[in-house]
Amino acid sequence: MLFTPVTIGSLTLQNRLIRAACGERRADRAGLVTHEMLAYVDELARGGCGLVILGHGYIRRDGRLTDNETGLDRDEQVSRLGLVADQIRAGGAKAVIQISHGGAQCRPSVIETTPVSPSGVEVRKTKVVPRILEPDEIVELVADFAAAAGRVKDAGFDGVQIHAAHGYLITQFLSPASNLREDEWGGSPEKRFHFLSTLIGAVQERVGDDFPVLIKLNLDDCIPKGIPLSEALNVATAVSDLGIAAIEVSGGVVDSERGAARKGITPGKQEAYFRSMAREVKRMVDCPVILVGGLKSLPVINDCLESEDADLVALGRPLIREPRLPLDWLDGRDTPADCVSCNRCALYKDRPLRCETLVLEQEQAEKEREQGKEKEEE
Numbered sequence: 001m002l003f004t005p006v007t008i009g010s011l012t013l014q015n016r017l018i019r020a021a022c023g024e025r026r027a028d029r030a031g032l033v034t035h036e037m038l039a040y041v042d043e044l045a046r047g048g049c050g051l052v053i054l055g056h057g058y059i060r061r062d063g064r065l066t067d068n069e070t071g072l073d074r075d076e077q078v079s080r081l082g083l084v085a086d087q088i089r090a091g092g093a094k095a096v097i098q099i100s101h102g103g104a105q106c107r108p109s110v111i112e113t114t115p116v117s118p119s120g121v122e123v124r125k126t127k128v129v130p131r132i133l134e135p136d137e138i139v140e141l142v143a144d145f146a147a148a149a150g151r152v153k154d155a156g157f158d159g160v161q162i163h164a165a166h167g168y169l170i171t172q173f174l175s176p177a178s179n180l181r182e183d184e185w186g187g188s189p190e191k192r193f194h195f196l197s198t199l200i201g202a203v204q205e206r207v208g209d210d211f212p213v214l215i216k217l218n219l220d221d222c223i224p225k226g227i228p229l230s231e232a233l234n235v236a237t238a239v240s241d242l243g244i245a246a247i248e249v250s251g252g253v254v255d256s257e258r259g260a261a262r263k264g265i266t267p268g269k270q271e272a273y274f275r276s277m278a279r280e281v282k283r284m285v286d287c288p289v290i291l292v293g294g295l296k297s298l299p300v301i302n303d304c305l306e307s308e309d310a311d312l313v314a315l316g317r318p319l320i321r322e323p324r325l326p327l328d329w330l331d332g333r334d335t336p337a338d339c340v341s342c343n344r345c346a347l348y349k350d351r352p353l354r355c356e357t358l359v360l361e362q363e364q365a366e367k368e369r370e371q372g373k374e375k376e377e378e
């Protein structure tokens with residue numbers, strides 16, 4: 001089932017396995033992608049997934065999360081981005097990139113100013129108290145998202161994904177925990193949705209009807225007073241009605257104990273921790289549903305697809321460790337991903353994304369080889 005073609009909007013994928021967006025951290029300080037990025041996406045795309053979704057592309061410099069994040073805020077970035085899209089397609093996959101703004105979850109040390117949010121609610125983990133957005137700034141942000149989506153299209157990507165998950169700016173508008181406004185942008189579920197619906201309209205106007213616009217959405221903020229499931233399901237239905245090409249079901253914010261990338265997931269029952277929410281979304285929407293979160297073994301993945309709880313699956317951490325995992329499975333491998341969900345890959349924000357545990361293991365093996373050689377020589 002996993003290795004059968006599927007359609008997302010106007011896009012046909014060779015299979016249902018997606019590389020989930022994980023910030024690659026391979027851009028220079030101007031947000032321009034580097035040769036290192038090209039080599040990285042080449043490896044990913046040749047690994048056998050049907051679609052590669054690249055992580056956070058910032059729509060404004062003061063919305064970026066790290067100094068090495070891919071920039072989508074200037075036209076000068078488009079030609080190098082085009083090389084990335086071409087490289088992914090040459091590897092056999094389709095190419096999508098996220099448009100994102102970190103909002104209150106940005107770090108002042110990176111953006112060199114105070115992060116912004118709908119209401120100035122503190123991010124407990126970083127102790128950041130954001131500045132409250134003025135109404136005219138919100139309108140500007142909508143235009144910035146649309147301009148960034150236009151650059152993605154101009155660069156030759158096959159689609160764009162709106163990052164409306166994990167507590168970043170769009171989630172901050174959707175969630176009653178972070179949106180306490182009482183103007184047209186907050187105060188009721190409909191008004192909390194207003195930023196996202198306006199933004200989708202602006203993006204669609206910029207990229208046209210044929211260009212797939214996907215979304216990654218929190219169905220659960222995994223914090224007290226986060227978005228209620230019923231409200232999140234209404235958002236999912238509404239974005240599908242607005243013409244979104246696929247919904248990736250996720251959850252969590254920076255402050256949640258157990259968020260998007262949960263630690264220590266073992267193969268079997270712990271996998272697919274957003275499955276029940278994907279199932280509910282799937283029942284309510286017309287567009288394809290993507291399940292992400294803790295997937296690491298073929299039987300579980302195929303069961304999710306065969307029981308129609310999701311149309312596609314996305315893997316993040318497993319493909320950081322083993323970019324060739326999809327091909328290995330296709331070739332008959334029957335063991336789960338080697339990833340142990342330790343989250344060391346998320347630790348070093350100033351380094352390019354990689355499996356830090358694999359690097360440690362390789363260094364340890366090298367040390368043991370050297371010690372063995374020395375003993376033989378004695």
Ligand SMILES: Cc1cc2nc3c(=O)[nH]c(=O)nc-3n(C[C@H](O)[C@H](O)[C@H](O)COP(=O)(O)O)c2cc1C
Nearest residue numbers: 020021022023055056261293294315316317345346
């Ligand atoms: C190091 C790291 C970076 C991530 N970057 C992004 C990102 O840029 N955009 C995004 O939507 N999710 C990001 N995620 C979340 C993943 O896409 C995914 O939702 C999460 O890791 C759960 O899937 P997994 O268990 O297959 O890793 C990141 C996760 C990790 C561990």
